[in-house]
Amino acid sequence: MSRITEVLQQCRASGRKALVTYIVNGDPRPEVTLAAMHALVAAGADIIELGVPFSDPMAEGPVIQKGHERALVHHTSLAGCISLVGEFRQTNRETPVVLMGYANPLERMGYGAFGTAASAAGVDGLLTVDLPPEEASKLKQELAQLNLDTIYLIAPTTTEQRIASIVSLASGFVYYVSLKGVTGAGHLDADSVQQKVTEIRRHTALPLLVGFGIKDADSAKAIGACADGVVVGSVLVKAMGEATDQSCEDICQRLTEITASIRSGLDSLS
Amino acid sequence: MNKPIDYNAMPDASGHFGNFGGRFVSETLMHALDELQSIYDDVKNDPSFRAEFDKDLAHYVGRPSPLYFAERLTKKIGGAKIYLKREDLNHTGAHKVNNTIGQALLAKYTGKTRVIAETGAGQHGVASATVAARLGMECVVYMGAEDVKRQSLNVYRMKLLGATVVPVESGSKTLKDAMNEAMRDWVTNVDNTFYIIGTVAGPHPYPQLVRDFQCVIGREARQQCLAQEGTLPNALVACVGGGSNAIGLFHPFLSDDGVDIYGVEAGGLGVETGKHAAPLNDGVPGVLHGNRTYLMEDENGQIIETHSISAGLDYPGVGPEHAWLKDLGRVKYVAINDDEAMQAFRNLTLVEGIMPALETSHAMAYAEKLAQQRPKDEIILVNLSGRGDKDILTVAKIDGIEV
Ligand SMILES: Cc1ncc(COP(=O)(O)O)c(C=O)c1O
Numbered sequence: 284m285s286r287i288t289e290v291l292q293q294c295r296a297s298g299r300k301a302l303v304t305y306i307v308n309g310d311p312r313p314e315v316t317l318a319a320m321h322a323l324v325a326a327g328a329d330i331i332e333l334g335v336p337f338s339d340p341m342a343e344g345p346v347i348q349k350g351h352e353r354a355l356v357h358h359t360s361l362a363g364c365i366s367l368v369g370e371f372r373q374t375n376r377e378t379p380v381v382l383m384g385y386a387n388p389l390e391r392m393g394y395g396a397f398g399t400a401a402s403a404a405g406v407d408g409l410l411t412v413d414l415p416p417e418e419a420s421k422l423k424q425e426l427a428q429l430n431l432d433t434i435y436l437i438a439p440t441t442t443e444q445r446i447a448s449i450v451s452l453a454s455g456f457v458y459y460v461s462l463k464g465v466t467g468a469g470h471l472d473a474d475s476v477q478q479k480v481t482e483i484r485r486h487t488a489l490p491l492l493v494g495f496g497i498k499d500a501d502s503a504k505a506i507g508a509c510a511d512g513v514v515v516g517s518v519l520v521k522a523m524g525e526a527t528d529q530s531c532e533d534i535c536q537r538l539t540e541i542t543a544s545i546r547s548g549l550d551s552l553s
Numbered sequence: 554m555n556k557p558i559d560y561n562a563m564p565d566a567s568g569h570f571g572n573f574g575g576r577f578v579s580e581t582l583m584h585a586l587d588e589l590q591s592i593y594d595d596v597k598n599d600p601s602f603r604a605e606f607d608k609d610l611a612h613y614v615g616r617p618s619p620l621y622f623a624e625r626l627t628k629k630i631g632g633a634k635i636y637l638k639r640e641d642l643n644h645t646g647a648h649k650v651n652n653t654i655g656q657a658l659l660a661k662y663t664g665k666t667r668v669i670a671e672t673g674a675g676q677h678g679v680a681s682a683t684v685a686a687r688l689g690m691e692c693v694v695y696m697g698a699e700d701v702k703r704q705s706l707n708v709y710r711m712k713l714l715g716a717t718v719v720p721v722e723s724g725s726k727t728l729k730d731a732m733n734e735a736m737r738d739w740v741t742n743v744d745n746t747f748y749i750i751g752t753v754a755g756p757h758p759y760p761q762l763v764r765d766f767q768c769v770i771g772r773e774a775r776q777q778c779l780a781q782e783g784t785l786p787n788a789l790v791a792c793v794g795g796g797s798n799a800i801g802l803f804h805p806f807l808s809d810d811g812v813d814i815y816g817v818e819a820g821g822l823g824v825e826t827g828k829h830a831a832p833l834n835d836g837v838p839g840v841l842h843g844n845r846t847y848l849m850e851d852e853n854g855q856i857i858e859t860h861s862i863s864a865g866l867d868y869p870g871v872g873p874e875h876a877w878l879k880d881l882g883r884v885k886y887v888a889i890n891d892d893e894a895m896q897a898f899r900n901l902t903l904v905e906g907i908m909p910a911l912e913t914s915h916a917m918a919y920a921e922k923l924a925q926q927r928p929k930d931e932i933i934l935v936n937l938s939g940r941g942d943k944d945i946l947t948v949a950k951i952d953g954i955e956v
Pocket residue numbers: 647648649673674675676677751752753792793794795796797798799864865866910912913938939940
């Protein structure tokens with residue numbers, strides 16, 4: 284069983300809503316990320332989603348775009364993300380780490396080389412925003428052999444037929460994008476999320492996590508009520524952007540506050 | 554001998570040209586692309602759609618555009634005969650309008666009320682704003698902040714046409730960033746918005762439908778050359794940014810084995826300097842803006858900044874069909890540097906009284922080189938993709954003149 288499946292099953296069994304936190308590797312400075320990952324876990328994150336910076340992050344809103352830009356100033360690479368996970372694994376063997384990024388750095392490294400390195404370092408899954416299932420079959424094959432989960436997105440525009448085919452390929456969890464828009468958008472509508480989640484559940488028993496547009500304890504609670512958990516990103520990356528000149532400890536302190544508050548929102552559901 | 558390639562059979566059903574093309578977008582857009590493809594598949598062979606398209610091209614764009622024998626230029630170069638396919642004489646001054654007329658018709662069929670576009674040189678933005686004005690649709694054009702500066706005349710034209718021009722401040726502030734921002738708008742407003750992509754790039758079915766709309770260039774040129782010279786040209790030359798004017802000219806000739814075909818990329822300060830926009834000359838296959846193609850990137854797969862004097866060629870990728878044609882060896886892709894293009898701009902202006910766009914000047918510069926190497930009875934047909942009025946401020950600046 285993959286680490287992702289194990290953690291999400293434990294969450295389900297104990298009635299805990301899963302919290303996935305997203306930060307960009309290397310943002311705002313490379314030495315912050317490892318400490319930030321540990322701080323997020325300590326504050327209640329169940330899964331870490333580590334953003335792999337890309338020069339052209341098409342699905343991101345302005346906040347996360349800036350995070351990618353700050354990280355790229357330091358030449359943060361996909362290989363660097365993998366080795367960072369290796370470092371994280373020296374002290375944390377329980378918390379799953381999902382790499383989230385775009386196809387081109389992966390193409391450059393090669394699917395095989397990526398899979399081997401990622402698996403050895405203790406990466407658990409991969410979410411590639413611009414690699415829909417139709418284009419992902421080769422990668423999926425490589426990763427499945429190595430017991431790495433391929434995470435796919437489902438969107439408000441995804442038809443019922445596509446939902447059925449996407450969940451049949453998915454492993455680990457299904458990621459529902461809560462709104463039509465980029466990350467950090469402000470027009471989240473809990474009722475329509477609830478409806479779509481119900482529709483997706485008819486097709487799969489996999490854990491269903493919802494992301495995009497969740498920014499505080501209230502929105503986490505509203506969305507968490509109908510899903511297995513939530514993904515939070517822009518609010519954390521925004522904090523990074525506001526703290527570029529602060530010490531690593533201060534940045535981690537700020538991330539801890541945000542994460543703990545969202546955690547308490549989710550915990551109030553159980 | 555291998556079986557001859559059926560160029561009309563590409564892209565395949567999944568939108569690929571061999572290893573290239575495809576549909577690399579976030580899930581939110583997949584349905585919109587499916588929908589676009591099914592509408593396009595329905596209308597592309599529908600006589601009433603074609604009739605409406607042809608009528609607009611004739612009466613609104615002013616087609617067919619002439620095939621002009623550049624006699625004085627030919628004499629000056631002293632080699633093969635140079636013919637110019639005069640896309641600069643189209644309404645709005647470039648080939649771009651052929652495509653926006655087609656996509657505006659598609660937008661009408663989809664029932665969307667708002668169109669968006671990305672633009673580099675501003676020609677596609679102007680052509681999009683033009684068709685939107687004519688259809689009474691809202692139009693938003695994304696343009697890199699750097700390009701807003703160097704193509705200010707076109708920015709004002711778009712505004713006069715009622716479009717909103719949004720300067721894009723992210724990344725390198727040029728065409729690729731404008732395209733990122735247009736994609737972000739589309740993801741957000743996918744219910745009411747039609748994205749008019751300006752070149753043969755982007756996710757399937759864009760490379761196919763933009764090509765199909767632009768192929769009017771090559772179909773006309775083929776007939777005109779046969780009528781005027783009694784024979785096919787020996788060579789074709791077109792500049793390649795994303796590659797829409799080039800594929801429009803090339804495609805109807807791909808099965809004519811006797812026709813040599815040259816795509817001209819922007820060599821910037823020289824391909825060897827790394828400061829250029831010539832991914833087919835000096836790039837590697839990768840994924841950007843919805844398709845797999847040749848890209849300019851670093852060793853980590855990050856897209857790198859390009860350089861060209863011409864905003865319309867300043868793009869790190871290229872349409873996937875060109876990537877495929879390069880690997881097949883059917884089309885030869887060469888590069889022309891900034892200063893060579895400038896020289897060709899001046900030549901054509903002074904010798905023929907035709908002021909080409911700086912994009913087009915790259916094709917002219919290569920055509921001059923080629924004409925020198927080829928015998929006098931041969932014919933070189935160049936796609937004169939657009940007129941140069943939009944570039945006079947850039948040229949004046951190089952000349953140190955304030956206009
Ligand atoms: C006159 C002209 N030619 C060529 C191009 C390059 O585009 P493409 O390669 O799609 O023809 C442009 C783009 O702005 C243009 O304005």
